[in-house]
Amino acid sequence: MVAKAGTRREVKAKQVSQSYLSLVWWKFKKNRVAVFGGIILILMYFCMCIIPEFIAPYDLEHSTNFPEARPQTIRFIDAQGKFSIQPFVYGLDKKIDEKLRKRVFVENTSVKYPISLFVKGDKYKLLGFIPGDIHLFGIRNAQKDQYVFIMGTDSLGRDFFSRIIFGGRLSLLIGLIGQVLTLLFGSVLGAVSGYYGGAVDMFVQRFTEFLSAFPDIPLFMALAAAIPKYWSPIAVYFMLTIILAFVRWGGLARQVRGLILSLREREYVLAAKSAGASDARLMFQHLLPGTVSHIIVIATLSIPGMILAETSLSWLGLGLRAPLTSWGVLLQEAGTVYAIRFTPWQLWTVIFILIAIMAYNMLGDGLRDAMDPYGGR
Amino acid sequence: MTEAVAVQRNDTSPKRSDIILDVKGLKKFFPIQKGLLRRVVGYVKAVDDVSFFVREGETLGLVGESGCGKTTAGRTIIRLYEPTGGDVYFSSRVLGENGKPKMVNLAQMDKSQMKLIRQEISMVFQDPVNSLNPRMTVGDIVAEPMRIHGKYGVDSERVIISLLERVGLRPDHLRRYPHEFSGGQRQRIGIARALSLNPRLVICDEPVSALDVSIQAQTLNLLEDLQNDFNLAYIFVAHDLSVVQHISDRVAVMYVGKVAEMADSDELYNHPLHPYTEALMSAVPKPDPKYKSERIIMQGDVADPSNPPSGCYFHPRCRYAEAICKEKVPEFRELRPDHFVACHRAEELTLKGV
Numbered sequence: 164m165v166a167k168a169g170t171r172r173e174v175k176a177k178q179v180s181q182s183y184l185s186l187v188w189w190k191f192k193k194n195r196v197a198v199f200g201g202i203i204l205i206l207m208y209f210c211m212c213i214i215p216e217f218i219a220p221y222d223l224e225h226s227t228n229f230p231e232a233r234p235q236t237i238r239f240i241d242a243q244g245k246f247s248i249q250p251f252v253y254g255l256d257k258k259i260d261e262k263l264r265k266r267v268f269v270e271n272t273s274v275k276y277p278i279s280l281f282v283k284g285d286k287y288k289l290l291g292f293i294p295g296d297i298h299l300f301g302i303r304n305a306q307k308d309q310y311v312f313i314m315g316t317d318s319l320g321r322d323f324f325s326r327i328i329f330g331g332r333l334s335l336l337i338g339l340i341g342q343v344l345t346l347l348f349g350s351v352l353g354a355v356s357g358y359y360g361g362a363v364d365m366f367v368q369r370f371t372e373f374l375s376a377f378p379d380i381p382l383f384m385a386l387a388a389a390i391p392k393y394w395s396p397i398a399v400y401f402m403l404t405i406i407l408a409f410v411r412w413g414g415l416a417r418q419v420r421g422l423i424l425s426l427r428e429r430e431y432v433l434a435a436k437s438a439g440a441s442d443a444r445l446m447f448q449h450l451l452p453g454t455v456s457h458i459i460v461i462a463t464l465s466i467p468g469m470i471l472a473e474t475s476l477s478w479l480g481l482g483l484r485a486p487l488t489s490w491g492v493l494l495q496e497a498g499t500v501y502a503i504r505f506t507p508w509q510l511w512t513v514i515f516i517l518i519a520i521m522a523y524n525m526l527g528d529g530l531r532d533a534m535d536p537y538g539g540r
Numbered sequence: 541m542t543e544a545v546a547v548q549r550n551d552t553s554p555k556r557s558d559i560i561l562d563v564k565g566l567k568k569f570f571p572i573q574k575g576l577l578r579r580v581v582g583y584v585k586a587v588d589d590v591s592f593f594v595r596e597g598e599t600l601g602l603v604g605e606s607g608c609g610k611t612t613a614g615r616t617i618i619r620l621y622e623p624t625g626g627d628v629y630f631s632s633r634v635l636g637e638n639g640k641p642k643m644v645n646l647a648q649m650d651k652s653q654m655k656l657i658r659q660e661i662s663m664v665f666q667d668p669v670n671s672l673n674p675r676m677t678v679g680d681i682v683a684e685p686m687r688i689h690g691k692y693g694v695d696s697e698r699v700i701i702s703l704l705e706r707v708g709l710r711p712d713h714l715r716r717y718p719h720e721f722s723g724g725q726r727q728r729i730g731i732a733r734a735l736s737l738n739p740r741l742v743i744c745d746e747p748v749s750a751l752d753v754s755i756q757a758q759t760l761n762l763l764e765d766l767q768n769d770f771n772l773a774y775i776f777v778a779h780d781l782s783v784v785q786h787i788s789d790r791v792a793v794m795y796v797g798k799v800a801e802m803a804d805s806d807e808l809y810n811h812p813l814h815p816y817t818e819a820l821m822s823a824v825p826k827p828d829p830k831y832k833s834e835r836i837i838m839q840g841d842v843a844d845p846s847n848p849p850s851g852c853y854f855h856p857r858c859r860y861a862e863a864i865c866k867e868k869v870p871e872f873r874e875l876r877p878d879h880f881v882a883c884h885r886a887e888e889l890t891l892k893g894v
C-alpha cells in the first residue's frame with residue numbers, strides 16, 4: 164500500500180515536471196480543431212510545395228485538345244447500371260451548343276477510362292533534381308486524347324486540378340517566406356527598439372507609424388508597379404515577397420516592442436540584471452524566449468493575410484504574371500464575366516484558398532491557447 | 541582611504557567602523573514626459589535625499605506607506621536605476637586588498653567594476669510569481685548568478701543542492717520548473733538564488749508581503765537563520781511596521797522619498813521622535829486586547845512625489861504642524877545617540893511609542 168502510494172506520487176511528479184515546450188505540446192494536442200488545421204497544412208505544403216509534380220496528373224503547361232472542358236464526373240456505376248470497384252470517367256466528345264453558340268464537350272457514355280493510382284505520365288524532376296514520371300493518379304497507358312480532368316480545363320485545355328496544385332506552390336510559399344522575412348525584420352527591430360529605447364526606439368516607432376498610416380493595398384500597388392517589366396518571373400516573385408514583408412513588418416515590430424517593454428520590468432529580468440547579466444544574456448535568456456510564443460502565434464495568424472495579399476495583387480494584375488502560376492494568377496484568369504459564365508469550375512481555386520486560410524486560423528488559435536499553459540502568465 | 545571617506549561623512553555618520561553600506565543624500569527622479577517629442581514636464585521625486593547606513597551582519601528595516609520610494613531606493617543602490625544624485629558607499633571585499641575591505645562609491649562606479657560588486661550585493665524580490673523565469677529550471681535559476689560571473693564549475697551542482705536544502709527545498713527540485721511550486725517555496729528559490737554567490741548584503745524588497753501569514757513567519761525565520769549562518773546584512777523593505785519589528789536591528793522610516801526617522805528598533809518603538817512614526821505605530825495591532833490605544837488617523841493622502849508640499853513634506857497631515865513646518869525643510873539630524881530624525885519639533889514633542 165505504502166509502496167503503491169509512493170510510485171503514484173512519482174508518476175505524478177514525472178507528469179508535472181515538464182518544460183514549457185512539452186506543456187505547450189501537451190495542451191495543443193488536446194485541441195482537435197487545431198491539430199486538424201495543422202495536419203491539413205502539413206498535407207497541403209507537402210503535396211503542393213514538395214511533390215506537386217507527383218500529385219498533379221499533368222504538367223503545368225500540358226495543353227490538350229479539350230479547351231474549356233467541364234469537370235468529368237468520377238463514377239462507379241456506368242450507364243448500364245454495372246458497378247465497378249475501380250472508378251472511371253467517360254470520354255469526351257466535341258459538340259456545338261446551338262444555344263450558347265459555342266463549342267462544348269459532352270460525356271460519351273460508350274468510352275470508359277478507368278482511373279488508376281501511380282501511373283506513368285509527363286516526365287518531371289521533383290524539387291528540380293529527382294527525376295520521375297509516376298503520377299498519383301491518371302489513366303494507365305493513356306493514348307492520345309485520353310485524359311482525366313477532375314476539375315475541368317482552362318482556355319488552353321490545361322488540366323485545372325494540376326494548375327491549382329502548382330499554383331498552390333507559389334501562393335503557399337510566398338505566405339511562408341514572406342512571413343519569415345516579416346518576422347526577422349519585425350522581431351529584431353521591435354526587440355532592439357523595446358530594449359534600448361531612446362532615439363532608436365523613436366526612429367523605429369515613427370517609421371512603423373509612417374508605414375501603417377498608408378492603406379496596404381495602394382502601397383502594395385505602388386511598390387509592385389515599380390518592379391521593372393523585364394525582370395525574370397522568379398526575380399519578380401522574390402521582389403514581391405520582399406515587398407509584402409516590408410509593408411507588413413510594422414505590426415509585428417510594435418507587438419514585440421510592447422512585449423519586450425513589459426518583460427523588461429519583470430522581476431526575474433531585474434534579478435538577472437542585478438546579478439550583472441550582460442545585454443546579450445538578458446535578451447536571449449530572459450526576454451526573447453518570453454516573446455517567441457507570441458511571435459509564433461502572430462505569425463501563424465497573419466500568414467493568411469500574406470497569401471490573400473499575393474492573391475489580390477496578382478488578381479489586380481500587379482503581382483505575379485504568367486508564366487508564373489499562383490492562385491492569384493489563376494483567379495485573375497477566372498475573373499472575367501466570360502469565365503464565370505462559361506467555365507465556372509475555375510473558381511475551384513477559391514475553395515483551396517479558403518481551406519488554406521481556415522487551416523492557418525485553426526492552427527493559430529490552437530497555438531495561442533496552448534502557448535499559455537500556466538493560464539494567464 | 542578610510543580616512544578620506546571619514547572626512548566626507550557628515551553628522552549622519554555612524555560612530556562604529558563596521559559599516560557595510562552608507563547611503564548619503566541619494567536621489568532618484570523619474571522624468572515625466574509629455575507629447576510627441578517627449579518633453580520633460582516634471583519629475584517624480586521617488587527618492588529625494590535619502591541617507592541611512594547598514595552595519596555588517598545586521599538588518600535595517602525600511603518602512604513607509606506604498607509609493608514612498610522604498611523599492612526605488614533599493615534598486616538605485618544596486619544601480620538597477622541610475623541615481624540622479626548622492627553617494628552610496630559600500631565596503632567591498634572583492635575590490636579590497638589582502639582581505640581588507642575597501643570603501644567604494646557605487647554611484648560613481650563604472651559598469652565592469654559594478655559587475656564585480658554585484659557578487660557581494662544581491663536582491664530578493666516581492667512577487668514570487670514574477671521573480672522566477674518560468675522557462676528555466678530551479679537549478680538554472682539558482683545557478684544563474686554563478687554563470688554570469690564565470691563561477692559555475694564541476695562541483696557547482698553540489699553547491700546548489702546544498703543551498704536548496706539549506707532553504708528547505710529538496711535536491712530533486714533541481715530539475716523542476718517554478719510553476720510547480722507554491723508561493724512560499726518560490727520565495728525560497730529566490731532566496732537561494734540571492735545567496736548563490738555568497739553575498740554580504742541582501743536587499744529584500746518586501747519578501748513576505750505576497751505570502752500567507754503562516755508562511756510569512758516561516759520565511760522570516762529562514763531569513764534570520766541564514767543571516768546568522770552567513771553573516772549577512774539585510775536591507776529589509778516592508779510597508780508594515782509589525783513585520784519589520786520582528787526582524788530588524790534598526791529601522792528607517794520613509795515618507796515621500798525622504799527618511800523621516802532612523803534608530804535602533806527598540807529605541808524607535810519606545811521613543812519615536814517623528815510624528816509620522818507615531819502615527820504609523822498607532823496602527824500596529826496590539827497583542828494585548830485590554831490595552832487600547834487610540835489610533836491616530838492621518839488626514840489627507842500621501843503627498844504626490846511629483847509635486848510635494850513645501851517645507852516638511854508631512855505638514856499637511858501632521859497634527860503637530862506649525863508655521864515653520866510649511867517653510868523650512870527639516871534637517872535630518874542625530875538627536876540622541878544613533879537616533880536620527882527630520883522634524884522641527886522633535887526636541888519638544890513627547891510622542892507615544894508602542
Ligand SMILES: Nc1ncnc2c1ncn2[C@@H]1O[C@H](COP(=O)(O)OP(=O)(O)OP(=O)(O)O)[C@@H](O)[C@H]1O
Pocket residue numbers: 570584585586604605606607608609610611612613779845
Ligand atoms: N520606473 C518608474 N518610472 C516612473 N515613476 C516611477 C518608477 N518607479 C517608481 N515610480 C514612482 O516612484 C514612486 C515610488 O515608487 P516605489 O515603487 O519606490 O514605492 P514603494 O515605496 O516601493 O511602494 P510599494 O510599497 O507600493 O512597493 C511612486 O510614486 C512611483 O509611481
Ligand code: SF4
Pocket residue numbers: 814815816852853854855856858859860861862865870882883884885886
Ligand atoms: S516638521 Fe512639523 S510638520 Fe513635519 S513632522 Fe515635524 S512637526 Fe510635523
Ligand SMILES: [Mg+2]
Pocket residue numbers: 610611612745746
Ligand atoms: Mg515597492
